[in-house]
Amino acid sequence: MIQFEIDQWQAWAPGLASTDDWAKWARDPRALENDDVQPDVSFLPAMQRRRLSRLARMVFAVATPLATGRPPMPLVYASRHGETARTFAILNDLASEEPLSPTQFSLSVHNAIIGLWSIHQHNTCEMTALAAEGDGLEHAVLEATLLLGEGAPEVLVVIAEDQPPAVYAPWINDVSFPYAVALLLKPGQAWQLSLGAAEPTPICTVHPHAINLVRALLNNQPTLQHQWGSRQWNWQQPH
Template identity: 30%
Template structure:
């Protein structure tokens, strides 16, 4: 893989203490200590009210961050190819399905079942926005953010057009809590475009990290703690660089034994 030069046109965030990108950017710059203990249920503006009531939290988190990133970029989500990346998909629904199948299989809800598939979030998004561009659903466990970022960067470079990335996960419930240590929701989104001399937005250059590199961590203790609570919060490392006023370089896990070196120039 050679280096990929990009522009970050839009950013979206929805996480405990970080209800939007301006609030998150201020906290990542050290402006305040966010309260990461509670977070209201998301209410993404691009989903119709009826869909917001029916949709599971994974869909709401993903769409909330994606809507903010698209609005900041000033681009119509209907024309943006999109990548939705989730480490585990909807844990709550899959726990419900397993428990119901074990105890009363005839009571399994068809609605719950159709929300259990891994591409449910990107499906809701495509229908709500009328997007007929390519969509991709990714799952890469603790390398989820880096893997999604790599896919979005390569698609933007290949298509020579902007691409939306939304990374999200929600809290684990039921029996899966013993093996999936997520106790909160987290979503982040980026609109990436190929770099251009007259382009707008922060510059982002991605390439394979050096062989001896290790994945970095955010500077703030609260951000490091949030990463331990949700795999998708790995995005905080790059978000911290984007929030800063100075150039920064960070190494991001993107797969087993593979790291991305991300150079940010605001």
């Protein structure tokens, strides 16, 4: 079991950007749809914005409000599929025997986003990029609490997924809409997270784990359970 405090959070999905948007959704959840809307990252220089994919923009949109005005802090980023759209574009170029773009390749690797974040924030703290399964949220929180245990006063956790190209539909069915969630974790005992075993069942969830956590936070829900395969994650507020 690990313990921690969620000091602040930010989230983005199509049509849901502000805390008020999320609060209304949490009271009456609806299915979230995929569209071409982009998060607002007008706070970034135009030259830098042009380099960012929608996935990267989502990460910057949720992480920046939690980092602004604070000392540099470690960051743990988790995404199951990462920059799939960029990778697919590169594969298309290869298939067409077109010259490959070094920039596209460098921005397609899994840790490219945290590299861009480090540069933008002038942050040389430890940063980790995780390629986890559908319970990447819990693995990212576990990694963050290890950093807290080593003395970090606070750690930023970001989990994000973009809608993959349609050609991947037979293999990727766990991202029905793009989303990003950022958590500012601090040492504390407000939340407990434990892992147990469960009978494996077919994965069929309306919303990703991170989005369900946002709803629980807004509704002051003291417990939450997430299952992925045979892993049963139990969230609990002891007080």
